[in-house]
Amino acid sequence: PSRVPAGARKPRPVTGGGGHVARKRFGQNFLQDQGIIDGIVRAIDPQPDERLIEIGPGLAALTQPLVERAGRMTVIELDRDLAARLRQHPQLDVIESDVLKVDFTALAVERDWPKLRVVGNLPYNISTPILFHLLDHVDVVQDQHFMLQKEVIDRMVATPAQGDYSRLSVMLQWRYAMEQVLFVPPESFDPPPKVNSAVVRMVPLAEPPELDMPLFGSLVQSAFSQRRKLLRHTLGHWLEDKGFGGEFDLQRRAEEVPVAEYVALAQHVSLKA
Numbered sequence: 281p282s283r284v285p286a287g288a289r290k291p292r293p294v295t296g297g298g299g300h301v302a303r304k305r306f307g308q309n310f311l312q313d314q315g316i317i318d319g320i321v322r323a324i325d326p327q328p329d330e331r332l333i334e335i336g337p338g339l340a341a342l343t344q345p346l347v348e349r350a351g352r353m354t355v356i357e358l359d360r361d362l363a364a365r366l367r368q369h370p371q372l373d374v375i376e377s378d379v380l381k382v383d384f385t386a387l388a389v390e391r392d393w394p395k396l397r398v399v400g401n402l403p404y405n406i407s408t409p410i411l412f413h414l415l416d417h418v419d420v421v422q423d424q425h426f427m428l429q430k431e432v433i434d435r436m437v438a439t440p441a442q443g444d445y446s447r448l449s450v451m452l453q454w455r456y457a458m459e460q461v462l463f464v465p466p467e468s469f470d471p472p473p474k475v476n477s478a479v480v481r482m483v484p485l486a487e488p489p490e491l492d493m494p495l496f497g498s499l500v501q502s503a504f505s506q507r508r509k510l511l512r513h514t515l516g517h518w519l520e521d522k523g524f525g526g527e528f529d530l531q532r533r534a535e536e537v538p539v540a541e542y543v544a545l546a547q548h549v550s551l552k553a
């Protein structure tokens with residue numbers, strides 16, 4: 281006999297509107313708060329003929345007001361059913377793909393586009409890989425506006441004095457100016473995520489330092505592998521291997537060293553290499 285008492289209600293299906301059932305594995309939380317949608321569109325302030333690319337348009341909650349202003353838009357959606365719906369929209373170019381496989385540089389070059397404005401309410405399960413993927417294509421980016429977990433944005437913008445300062449802070453701050461532009465509570469979405477969200481604006485620096493990216497990446501990764509240990513332990517061997525003598529104060533923890541010093545150290549090491 282069933283343990284469900286007679287008359288008990290079935291759990292409500294998690295719908296994202298329009299009959300679509302939200303897919304958890306694709307990180308689908310659909311925006312439903314018009315005030316928040318308006319706030320994001322105001323923050324982006326799209327102009328006619330700008331090259332907007334949206335990651336994960338879903339049910340087009342953001343896409344529609346954006347494309348009304350921009351005229352045309354390219355959207356990247358992995359969910360096959362959603363991509364099929366989006367293709368019905370006359371102003372959208374739909375790329376049905378995993379965003380991590382999209383070569384933004386090739387896209388911009390092929391289409392002879394000036395710089396891209398990249399936007400999206402990102403699937404939170406792959407938000408950090410998406411940020412790193414775009415870093416590889418930052419030369420064709422004008423700016424990025426992303427909805428992310430608030431906690432991720434706190435790490436992105438943190439400075440050494442703050443507990444959230446981490447590898448993500450250093451890896452992004454050397455290349456972007458970033459600011460949180462909007463706080464977004466869980467109930468703004470259907471279904472609501474378990475965490476608070478926020479929107480971040482990321483603008484590539486006009487004159488970034490010259491950096492050997494793979495070297496910088498592995499330096500920062502080594503430093504933060506044990507963030508509370510002294511750099512003497514985490515970076516000492518790594519620097520010795522690179523022929524670095526000791527002009528850098530290693531009696532500090534990774535979380536105490538400003539971004540500019542990581543940049544200077546990486547430049548110094550690559551000059552010696």
Ligand code: SAM
Pocket residue numbers: 306307308309310311312335336337338339340341342356357358359362377378379380400401402403404406
């Ligand atoms: N933009 C919509 C909104 O604000 O209501 C949906 C946002 S939802 C948080 C994330 C969207 O990204 C979903 O539409 C999902 O199908 C899509 N998505 C998930 N993984 C993806 C991937 N790897 N590449 C492209 N899109 C993806």
